[in-house]
Amino acid sequence: MYIKRVLFQITQPQRSSSVHSSLSSSMVVMTIRQDGTSFLSNSxxxxxxxxxxxxxxxxxxxxxxxxxxxxxxxxxxxxxxTHMFEDMPDDPSxxxxxxxxxxxxxxxxxxxxxxxxxxxxxxxxxxxxxxxxxxxxxxxxxxxxxxxxxxxxxxxxxxxxxxxxxxxxxxxxxxxxxxxxxxxxxxxxxxxxxxxxxxxxxxxxxxxxxxxxxxxxxxxxxxxxxxxAPPPASAHPEPPRTASSIGHLSLFNQHLQQQGKAIEWVWADSAGQGSRTTPIWVVRAMVDNACLGGGRGSTKKAAKNEAAKEGLRNLGIDVSCVHSDSYETRSASDGERGSSLAAQNARLxxxxxx
Structure with missing residues (x-):
């Protein structure tokens, strides 16, 4: 069921070889569903x-x-x-x-x-x-x-x-x-x-x-x-990923907050464990000067997720039924992302x- 439709006019530059670019406009209808998700009807x-x-x-x-x-x-x-068929051999574009x-x-x-x-x-x-x-x-x-x-x-x-x-x-x-x-x-x-x-x-x-x-x-x-599917032999190796890892981190934070305890994330030296393009982050979750769990991943968040999962196990919490954040929750942040992009464009x- 749809609960709202909003009409936008989008103006953007056309490709042109002249110094002064022309502008083109198009109408876009954003449809917002009852569950909070949205889509643009002609894009x-x-x-x-x-x-x-x-x-x-x-x-x-x-x-x-x-x-x-x-x-x-x-x-x-x-x-x-732009009308030329090809460049001169001694003068490529x-x-x-x-x-x-x-x-x-x-x-x-x-x-x-x-x-x-x-x-x-x-x-x-x-x-x-x-x-x-x-x-x-x-x-x-x-x-x-x-x-x-x-x-x-x-x-x-x-x-x-x-x-x-x-x-x-x-x-x-x-x-x-x-x-x-x-x-x-x-x-x-x-x-x-x-x-x-x-x-x-x-x-x-x-x-x-x-x-x-x-x-x-x-x-x-x-x-x-x-x-x-298992990656081909030539694929770049990556750290193991867990589909429900985001839920582990949320549950870990919530559980310790309820106990009035703070988590200190201590990052370890991961030199040699990754490559220049895909570094490996290694972290320990410290609570009251004790390590509850450790993790590694290709991003800081992935490493913290793995450490949280191990920490939950050490606290005796069953992690087999933990799922990732819901689609509706993720969709709720669409407006924040739009504001962020607008701010970046303003800076440019x-x-x-x-």
Whole structure:
């Protein structure tokens, strides 16, 4: 049942070879369901996984100065004509459009491979919808802002304010970075970075597509739809993950708060346990100078989750029935995420005006 529909007018710059970009507008209807979830009627749903800055894998380094410079160069910077069929052999285009084109294909390959591991039983039709959500402009623009990529973009000064806050340009820049990283360091480095980064977005896309097919956001407990398939031998090894780990951390915090005790998270030196692109975090949960549990993971939150799970066991609490936070709770934070993106765009506008 739908309880509210809100009409928006969205204005964004069109792609143009001229210095002065034109603006296009479109009407979007947001439909809010009774359970608090929402979707846009003439656009794809916006993915909102429960992520904070600690959950982001480090941005890999592009070692080639030439490739790195090209990644952050918008075509307006040189204002070359767009009607040419191909560049001259001694004067290839120096902007990031070809890297963006390459990055788009690399992203699709990585997301498709990740889907086969995470949801091997989902059919091709729903899988295509899931992939489209993960590699869509709203998702990639969100990631571009989280890594603050638009702040490094070189462009024509007359277009700086408009381009920096454009969702399309932010998404294009993320694709260009993926393409540049692939050219510089190869597919395995790209995969090692994108797998942990995109996994939460993929699971959120799975829930959205289930709703589109008239199913509940989460499968029934007795029929888990897609147990993760074992990764191929060449896949980058990762620490073990637990589907219900977020619930463990919440329960652990709640239990100790009820007892009036504080948790001190002590981070250990994890040198040599990970790689430059996928570090391993190691933490101990200390209560009254005693270690209740320890954990490790590819993000700080994952490590704390594992430590909380062990701590619950040591406290004699059954963790077999603990589940992750509900879809409704996660959806309630959509508005907060929108406010956060607006604040980031405002900061970019201020930087461009200086």
């Amino acid at each position: 794809k749903p916006i993915l909102c996984p429960d992520l904070d800055s600690d959950d982001l894998p480090p941005l890999p380094e592009i070692k080639s100065d030439d490739i790195r410079l090209q990644v952050y160069t918008h075509r307006s910077y040189f204002a070359r004509p 120096p902007d990031n459009e070809k890297l963006e084109h390459l990055g788009d294909s690399v992203l699709s390959l990585v997301v498709t491979s990740l889907m086969r591991e995470e949801f091997p039983l989902v059919r091709v039709g729903p899988s295509t919808k899931m992939r489209a959500l993960v590699v869509g402009n709203p998702t990639l623009a969100d990631l571009s802002l989280k890594y603050r990529l638009p702040e490094k973009l070189r462009m024509h000064p007359a277009q700086a304010i408009t381009l920096r806050v454009s969702t399309n340009i932010q998404a294009d820049l993320f694709e260009a970075f993926v393409g540049g990283l692939y050219m510089d360091r190869g597919l395995e480095v790209v995969r090692a970075w994108l797998y942990p980064l995109l996994r939460p977005y993929l699971h959120d896309a799975y829930r959205h597509v289930r709703i589109q097919h008239g199913l509940p956001p989460e499968p029934p407990p007795h029929a888990s739809p897609s147990p993760p 506008v201020s930087a461009s005006s200086l």
